[in-house]
Amino acid sequence: MARHVAILGTRGYPSYYGGFETLVRTLAPYLADTGWDVSVYSRPGATVDDDPARDMRIQSVVSRGVDTQSLSTLSFGATSALSTVRRRPDVALIMNVANGFWLPFLRAARIPTVVNVDGIEWEREKWGANARRAFRLGAKLTATHATSLIFDSVGIADRWQTGFGRDGTTIAYGGTVPGMLDVPLGLTSGKYALLVSRFVPENTVDEFLEAASVIAEKHDVVLVGSSGYGGELDAKAEKLAAENTRVRWLGHVHDDQQLFALWRHAGAYFHGHSVGGTNPALVQAMACGAPTVARDTVFNREVLGDNAVFVPPTAPEIAAAVTALLEAPTVQHRLGAGAEERARHHYSWDSICEQYDTLLRRHLPQEISGPRISAVGSGTTPRSSTVRTHVTADRPASGVPTATAL
Template identity: 60%
Template sequence: MGHSVAIIGTRGYPSFYGGFETLVRHLAPYLAGEGWDVTVYGRDGATSPDMRDRDPRVHTVTTRGIESKSLSTLSYGLTSCADAAKQKPDVALVMNVANGYFLPLLKARGVPTVVNVDGIEWERAKWGKAAKTAFRTGAKLTAKHADRLICDSSEIARRWATDFGRDSDFIPYGGTDPGPLDPVIELADRPYVLMVARFVPENTVGEFITAAEHLSERWNVAIVGSSGYGGDLDERVRLLAATRSNVHWFGHLSDDRKLFSLWQHAGAYFHGHSVGGTNPALVQAMACGTPIVARDTVYNREVLSDTGLFTQPHPHHIAQTIDALLCDPDQRQRLRDSAKLRGMKHYSWEGVCGAYAKALTSAIRTRTQMVT
């Protein structure tokens, strides 16, 4: 008889919102295929209604919460953890340290917890002082109560060892090779630069928009993403796309094939993420064979090694590096080949899902040994 697992802290299954949701879209069916009884907790209206996106072996539970930037994660985390504690699965996989507050609910019921700690949330510019404090406290509680920790990068693992004295399992994200795809029609005529990001300051979106004003004089520019809440960055991109015929804003894309095609055919992909570990978008860009220009951070260097170009977070540097790459087809091909090869070697979904299964099984075994 297989084990049961509750997956808590994402928007649900199947959802196309972000990195955690991408992971769950791969992990939940994988575990079900390995004989696990899988339940994914989520939010109403946050998952794809298309049954083709769904594996019928994966159970889903929708709980209630408060839809707001500051309270949604905490409120949904509380209701999900409370329900899971009641159901008492063999193990809970919990995403995000904000849910550290609710781990004692699961602990009291004897449910071992494996927590993906995500990035260093309390250093993100998008959060105010209260939210940063909440995340930091959640991290301390996670360090105290979680049975096992998962970090998606070696640098994040180092921070947790240094700041909280906890060892962790290193499990990154995976990428999917989509095979050859047709280009998006409006971008098929010449090389273009692509950015895919949530519109928050730490993703270098503002600097890229300024760089795009100059790049769009010579090249097509494709932008995927939004803030989700409106605001200045959304308005700047909307205005740029409205006044420049070769600037194309796709908003939030839940069509994987279209997104993968944009990556696959891009002349350059700008990856400006600065806070966090292994970024799912970066790994997927590698799997699509994209020439990558990344903001120079310890996290991006860990993932890319020498298979991408690095730039400082200044509009002039960003524009200059991208422009030079778009003018150099030989360099673009070298980066395409090397990034794809590195992605296949280090960031496959098969390897990622297998490592999660191993961590979950180990947490169950350890808790069972402690009880007996």
């Protein structure tokens, strides 16, 4: 008997917006390989429908909501949850504690829920007081009503045990180790500083932009990211790039290969995230062998080990550390090689996806749990380079994935 998982709380499949979307792009095909029917709730216009890497077995269910910074997660979560109650999958995988408000409905419908709690959202500086209270309440409801919890780091697990008395399963994020990549955008390998970040205060973006003015006196600086909604940090990056020929602001980069190449050839990658657990961008930077200067937090130390330079969140300290690393190729090589090796051993996607598969299966009724179908060694082309055309019986025989609107 088929087993069905619904994935809620991301921008959809396939989407390139952030860490959760990267996880779903990798996890959904893996689950399909191991015998799951997979549905992913998606926001209108947020997916790349003509993506050649799209797996045709994954069903996209388009939900509706209010696409603003303060209401998007709650509103899209509400419509997705109500649709899930109606469609009745065997288990729901839910991202973000803001969706905790809708867990009582899923619980009442006897749909098991596995929730990836993400970071400590109610401590993010980008949110106002009301939003922080909402995230905190969503976390309490998640602790009360979720069947199982996923923490992406030991540090996050400790916070939930201390703050909410809930245990769960610790599953990090994965990274893709790329092959040979050309130096991008006419840059010089090992000679430029790189920031890849959503432009929000808790990611130390403002401090890095201030430091960039100093770094750019001698070295190129590449900025990747934006707030997604405009604002002061976007304006500051735009002004900095306009006034300094050594600074490039690329905005959001959708092309994974270009982003991997930027990490691979950077002389110093700055990672300033402060309130998350295992950050997906950091894991991918490690997999690309990026020599890293990181904000000194318990989360970043857990992920990087001793393969980084750690600094306090001040512009002078950041500028000094980044400049020193750009001028020390031997240190660049040591840190980059160590980070890549750590990513290979601790943050491989196959391992991460297998852990998700195992956890989801624990919530299936006995009669449909069935034997696990191996996703590895089947003689097929690796998932990263395969365009799948297989469809299940309830999907169109043409090989075009179903995009269901609520």
